[in-house]
Amino acid sequence: MLRTQEYFLNFGPQHPSTHGVFQIILTLDGERIVKAEPVCGYLHRGIEKLAESRTYTQVIPYTDRMDYLAAMLQNLGYVQAVEKLMGIEVPERAEYLRIISGELSRLASHLLATGVYALDIGGFTGFLLCFRERERVMDLLEELTGSRMTLSYARIGGVADDAPEGWLDKVKKLMDDMPGYIDEYNGLITGNEIFQARTKFVGQLTPETAINYSLSGPVLRASGVNYDLRKVRPYGIYDRFDFEVPLGENGDCFDRFYCRVREMQQSVRIIQQAIEQIKEVDGPVIAKVPKVLKPPKSDVYHEIESAKGIIGYYVVSDGSNKPYRVHVRRPSFINLGYLDEMLRGYLIADVVAILGSIDIVLGEVDC
Amino acid sequence: MKEKIAPVEEIKQKFGYIEVDEQKAVNVPAGKLLEFMQALKDEYELDFLTNLTAVDYPEENKFEVVYNLTSTTKAYGLMVRTGVDRENPVLPSVFPIWGGANWQEREVYDLMGIVFTGHPNLKRILLDDKFEGHPLRKDFQWEGGRE
Numbered sequence: 302m303l304r305t306q307e308y309f310l311n312f313g314p315q316h317p318s319t320h321g322v323f324q325i326i327l328t329l330d331g332e333r334i335v336k337a338e339p340v341c342g343y344l345h346r347g348i349e350k351l352a353e354s355r356t357y358t359q360v361i362p363y364t365d366r367m368d369y370l371a372a373m374l375q376n377l378g379y380v381q382a383v384e385k386l387m388g389i390e391v392p393e394r395a396e397y398l399r400i401i402s403g404e405l406s407r408l409a410s411h412l413l414a415t416g417v418y419a420l421d422i423g424g425f426t427g428f429l430l431c432f433r434e435r436e437r438v439m440d441l442l443e444e445l446t447g448s449r450m451t452l453s454y455a456r457i458g459g460v461a462d463d464a465p466e467g468w469l470d471k472v473k474k475l476m477d478d479m480p481g482y483i484d485e486y487n488g489l490i491t492g493n494e495i496f497q498a499r500t501k502f503v504g505q506l507t508p509e510t511a512i513n514y515s516l517s518g519p520v521l522r523a524s525g526v527n528y529d530l531r532k533v534r535p536y537g538i539y540d541r542f543d544f545e546v547p548l549g550e551n552g553d554c555f556d557r558f559y560c561r562v563r564e565m566q567q568s569v570r571i572i573q574q575a576i577e578q579i580k581e582v583d584g585p586v587i588a589k590v591p592k593v594l595k596p597p598k599s600d601v602y603h604e605i606e607s608a609k610g611i612i613g614y615y616v617v618s619d620g621s622n623k624p625y626r627v628h629v630r631r632p633s634f635i636n637l638g639y640l641d642e643m644l645r646g647y648l649i650a651d652v653v654a655i656l657g658s659i660d661i662v663l664g665e666v667d668c
Numbered sequence: 669m670k671e672k673i674a675p676v677e678e679i680k681q682k683f684g685y686i687e688v689d690e691q692k693a694v695n696v697p698a699g700k701l702l703e704f705m706q707a708l709k710d711e712y713e714l715d716f717l718t719n720l721t722a723v724d725y726p727e728e729n730k731f732e733v734v735y736n737l738t739s740t741t742k743a744y745g746l747m748v749r750t751g752v753d754r755e756n757p758v759l760p761s762v763f764p765i766w767g768g769a770n771w772q773e774r775e776v777y778d779l780m781g782i783v784f785t786g787h788p789n790l791k792r793i794l795l796d797d798k799f800e801g802h803p804l805r806k807d808f809q810w811e812g813g814r815e
Contacts, residue, residue: 342792342793342794350803512740513767514770515717534745599691600691600734602719615719615721626804628719628721639767667794
């Protein structure tokens with residue numbers, strides 16, 4: 302057999318398909334990938350270190366800057382961890398507002414993931430369609446929180462403010478429109494022959510590997526593992542809603558993509574139910590918490606289902622008003638851990654397809 | 669919110685060397701770490717290493733490495749901690765048990781300076797290879813701090 306010489310190719314750090322500043326050093330044999338070395342850290346800001354010299358409340362805006370595409374879910378994981386540490390009960394209405402804004406964040410993140418994935422594969426129209434609806438979600442979140450992306454809406458003990466007049470009706474209107482939009486994506490992207498040819502049976506993951514490598518979120522569920530924390534260990538009030546957990550069969554790029562599309566449908570269902578239920582619930586949106594938070598000397602680990610996977614917060618308190626240590630289990634970071642093995646044997650063109658299907662955000666990878 | 673925790677009482681009876689605290693988290697001596705972890709995975713189906721991190725306690729002259737395990741089949745979790753000497757921070761890697769430890773141990777090594785023996789590729793992951801020191805240690809000196 303003819304032997305060829307292996308060579309290196311730098312993919313990134315400045316490359317649009319890495320979705321940020323991320324580098325993969327590829328070792329290639331012709332067009333086949335022999336080895337891939339992911340290099341991250343270009344966006345490392347030391348959020349965990351910064352958190353040690355901020356008060357518990359001051360940490361909340363830093364969590365926005367990790368997964369800025371689904372900021373509410375990042376806030377939520379952190380405040381719920383601190384609430385668990387201090388034993389704070391959250392008022393009913395706040396719980397509902399958290400669900401609605403959290404699921405809107407998940408929608409925004411999945412819309413971006415879906416659209417950008419179409420763009421990665423070469424379909425520009427799909428990208429524009431998804432951004433059209435994402436903009437509507439962003440507008441709603443801006444109306445609620447005052448900010449499009451860095452929401453900082455959750456507070457320890459509740460949320461920052463009640464929904465403005467008429468806001469819930471606007472959310473309801475969007476939720477009524479969403480199923481039609483999702484059908485549009487399915488017609489344009491999911492059903493596209495070229496798209497399927499590029500993504501089906503590419504970058505396959507077995508359920509055993511996915512569990513062993515601690516992969517989570519749609520990446521795990523696309524391999525057929527039914528593990529969604531909202532169902533398995535419901536936090537907040539997720540046990541009050543009726544929804545399904547979409548699963549894949551082949552664990553390939555297509556399944557990961559399609560899992561997100563179907564998760565959007567489930568998010569819509571959850572928001573619709575929450576809007577119906579919140580009508581009956583009145584009262585404060587934040588619990589009576591002391592101005593200066595001093596949790597007892599202890600440590601806590603709390604994890605929730607974020608858009609990219611399981612986000613967990615490990616918070617250690619030494620009894621002062623500042624956390625002794627905050628560690629974040631970031632799903633994007635851990636989901637990338639298996640990238641090397643996943644890329645091996647595939648072609649250069651598949652790198653973008655596989656990396657895009659994991660749906661990373663570099664703010665979260667590098668923290 | 670109810671926590672589903674692995675049957676710690678049963679585990680405690682089986683493994684005399686562990687300590688269980690009031691939060692039902694387990695403290696295991698570093699020497700028994702691998703043996704204990706392997707048993708947790710094999711016998712209690714804790715197949716998902718969800719989180720791995722470390723905390724610096726300079727007063728007690730130790731690092732504490734924290735492992736959060738969950739089970740994808742049983743839906744419960746368990747927190748396992750182990751102490752390691754601050755002067756000589758060396759622990760066996762749990763990578764052979766859970767592949768998910770790969771990047772998480774590299775991160776702990778990078779930011780906290782704990783060496784995991786048996787890790788296939790233990791090098792810095794977030795910081796530059798030429799960076800000196802481990803910033804998450806409490807005695808790390810840095811400019812622009814807010815103390």
